[in-house]
Structures are given as structure tokens and as C-alpha cells.
Amino acid sequence: MGPIIPLFEISEEINLLIAFLIGLGFGIALEQAGFSSSRKLAGMFYGYDTTVLKVFFTASIVAMLGLVFLNDLGMIDMSIVYVNDYYIASAIIGGVIMGGGFIIGGFCPGTSVCAAAIGKIDAMYFVGGSLIGILIFGQTYPLWEKLHFAQHIGPVKLSDTLGVKDGLLGLIVIIAALLMFWIGEMAEKRFKREDISKEL
């Protein structure tokens, strides 16, 4: 039981190698889902393509069910699973900036690298823009530091906040996701656009 690979018991190099392999897998999955096309990504906002919603919600459902079942089989220790700290202000502001960048640039940070890797020039510009953004944020960090750490709630889980079991929350998320999938597919029919990828 416990972590399959205890983080501090393997060398730094192996650790990075594992991270590299996981990153490769993530990139392949993104590319397979068609996320290197900004038409597909922007489709989420216009309603003609909801692949993004489906892929990411499916991924989280798989991970969620996996954790719930592994926990029940006694194969994982949830108390040492890392949960991100929640900072309300940063989460909202970051979410707005991320969404804005997403619809303006047509990529999210992960997919932009993916698309740049298969040679899309707009994605390369996007990656450059991200790097400039990171540089500006890093250089002016003292200005944002207070905002960054404002309204810290700590590593909270939705199930704890709502006071329900993890499994029950899982069921709620699954039902919500399925509803969104069906609505998404209805929207795809309603806002259908001609496929112009052959002309491009």
C-alpha cells in the first residue's frame, strides 16, 4: 500500500524521467483528442464543438473513480495525496486571465506546446507570449504577492466543504458531467459549422 514510488526514495534523475514520460503521455493524449487545433478549442466557446468539455471531464471522472476505488481497496492513502491549496482571489483572477487568453489565442498552455510541437506557427507565437507573460509576472512579483496569497483556505476538497462522502460527490459529478455532455452535443447540432479544415 501507499505511494507506488515514494518521492524521496528515488533519485532526482529518475524522478525527472518519470515526469518526462508522464508529460509525453499527456501530450500524446492531447494531440489524439485533437487539441492542437485552435478551431476545436475555440469551438467550446461558440458551442459548435464541445470536445474540450468531454475530454477533460472524462479525464477527471476516471481519475476520481480510480482514487475512490483504490482507496476502498486499501491501495492508496488519501491523507498523503497532494491537494492544491485554494486561494480564492488568485483562483478567480487567474481563471479570468486564463479564459481570456484561451479565447484570444486559441490555445491553453498545454495545448499550445502540443501544437507548437507539430509545427503550428500561431502556437509558437502563443508559447512566446506565455513566456513573456511569465517574465513580466516574475519581474513584478512583489506587486502581486499580497494578492497572490489573499484569502487562503488551504487544501480543501469539495466533498469536505459540502460535508458528503467522496464517493457520493463522485456520483454527483458524474451525473452533472453526463448532463453537460448531452447538452453539449445538443449545442453542437444547434451551432453546427461547416468543416473547413480541408480548405485550410
Next chain:
Amino acid sequence: MKARYILSIVLVSLGLIAAILPQNQNSSLELDAKQLLNEIQVENYVISIDEMANAMINDDPEYQLIDVRSKEEYEKFSLPGAMNIPFDQLFNEEWAPYIDQVARKNVFYCNGTTLASDAWMLTRQKGYKNNYILKGGLNNWYTTIIEPDEPTLTNGQEAMYDYQARLGAKQFFTGAGAADNSSNKKKAKKPVPRRKKKMVAGGCS
């Protein structure tokens, strides 16, 4: 379209199962009885008196002696360099950084071994590493270092070396060649000599 129905049904039923399951609290760090038994049998959690004495003489920072007896007993007599964590306060918050750490070897001791073994067992069960027991406790310390038995000729050379080392340790801990073997007296601090006040100079004398 049919695939979508099947997928939806599978997902919802998996979700239902997940919702019904009791939420276990697993703890990978704590050892169960079987693992603990295994560790006890291997017996690599004891530190011999000779090893400890050697470390103390060399001022080895790797070892931290922890006296698990009561505060009164600790104040009456303790090994040099030992800190006191009374057994009943073992899991107090203030001691957590000392007993749950990876930097040093903690060596628990008491008069015999009972309290120290209990302390080791409790901390080990919690999953803390780097805790050890001083073999035989203070009683053994006394018979080994303070009043070592002289080996007979049949004991072999190794026993003789051990004996010599123990005599050396005895000198170190009790004072060279002292006739009085009691180690119960703490080494008196060297008094800092005060400067004598100078006489007021000058004036009309």
C-alpha cells in the same frame, strides 16, 4: 448513439457503487501488527552501550539521547547530552519535531528497557523512523561502563579490547582514575573566575 447510452449507464452505475462504498481511511505510514512484529524480530532497533559510549565520547552529532523517564528522575541523573521527553508526553506537539525526523538517530533510554521499548514501539507504529533503544538502559550502562567486569583469560582478546574501551569510557564519564565510581554527580561547571575589582587609583593618597 447506442454507445453513448451504454457509456452513460456504465458511468452512472460506477458512480453509484462509489457512492455506496464506505470511505476507508487508509494510512500507509502506520505499521500494522504484523509488520511491527517483523521489525521487532529483526532487532536492529537497539544500540549497544559500547556504541553509544563511543559516540558520546566522540561527540557524534548523529545520535540524540532521549530520556523517557519522568522529569524528576531526569533531573536527578541523566546521561550527558540527553534531552528529556517524559513517556506520558511522548506525543505532545512540542516533541513532534524531535521524534518524527530523518536527520538523527534518537536513542531512547530509561532505567531498564520497558519504557524505552514502549516508546520505540509507539513511535514505530506511527511510522516514525530513526528511533532506537539503548540496550539494557541505565542499569546496563552502569554495569558496562561504570563497573565493567574484568574479562577472564578464557574470554579472548576481543573481550579484552572491549574492556579497555570501557575503562577508557569510564574515565571519560566519571573523571580520570577517580576512586569514587558514582556517576550520579553531574560534572560541576567550571566556575568562571570573576575579575577582581581594581583598586581605585589616583586621588590624593
